[in-house]
Amino acid sequence: MLGAAGYFGLAFAAAMIAVALGAFFRDPPRHSDSPPNCVLSPADGRVVAVSSDASGVDIAIFLSVFNVHVTRAPIDGALIEWERIVGGYAMAFRGAASHNARHRVVLTTERGKVELSLIAGAVARRVVPFVFPPSSLRRGQRIALIKFGSRAELRLPPGHAAVVSVGDRVRAGETILAEASASEAP
Numbered sequence: 001m002l003g004a005a006g007y008f009g010l011a012f013a014a015a016m017i018a019v020a021l022g023a024f025f026r027d028p029p030r031h032s033d034s035p036p037n038c039v040l041s042p043a044d045g046r047v048v049a050v051s052s053d054a055s056g057v058d059i060a061i062f063l064s065v066f067n068v069h070v071t072r073a074p075i076d077g078a079l080i081e082w083e084r085i086v087g088g089y090a091m092a093f094r095g096a097a098s099h100n101a102r103h104r105v106v107l108t109t110e111r112g113k114v115e116l117s118l119i120a121g122a123v124a125r126r127v128v129p130f131v132f133p134p135s136s137l138r139r140g141q142r143i144a145l146i147k148f149g150s151r152a153e154l155r156l157p158p159g160h161a162a163v164v165s166v167g168d169r170v171r172a173g174e175t176i177l178a179e180a181s182a183s184e185a186p
Contacts, residue, residue, distance in 0.1 A: 030173030077107030112157030140173035
């Protein structure tokens with residue numbers, strides 16, 4: 001309509017915005033044939049932190065505006081808690097983002113309690129949940145949409161070992177982030 005009225009530049013800009021939004025809100029199907037002792041990535045993006053100690057394993061993933069922002073359950077479990085926590089809006093690729101506004105998701109699993117934080121960034125200001133407690137979740141199931149750039153942080157109980165490193169690219173519902181030791185696997 002804008003093009004027909006002679007506003008070709010405006011029509012082109014509107015078309016580019018529509019394409020960009022369509023690309024951002026895409027939700028491709030995902031599937032993994034990985035063994036049940038594997039924990040899958042809850043989000044697309046780049047691993048920005050990996051640490052482990054006696055209390056468990058922490059993995060943080062930065063989602064740029066070019067990543068798919070539909071997040072997925074990293075492991076089978078019972079969704080027992082979904083809490084919105086107020087906070088700041090630091091750039092999501094920085095460590096300070098751990099104190100940003102977030103949605104804290106807690107699952108109980110056969111291997112212990114798993115905690116996932118879906119964190120807002122400087123651009124992302126909203127998390128749209130798809131599931132609510134109490135719910136039973138399957139590994140790879142869609143759980144939420146984080147609108148625009150953001151971060152996901154995963155906390156696994158002891159008995160897991162990270163198999164990713166800082167800088168690795170990961171895909172939600174497909175990339176293995178960690179494995180449970182043989183003694184911890186169900």
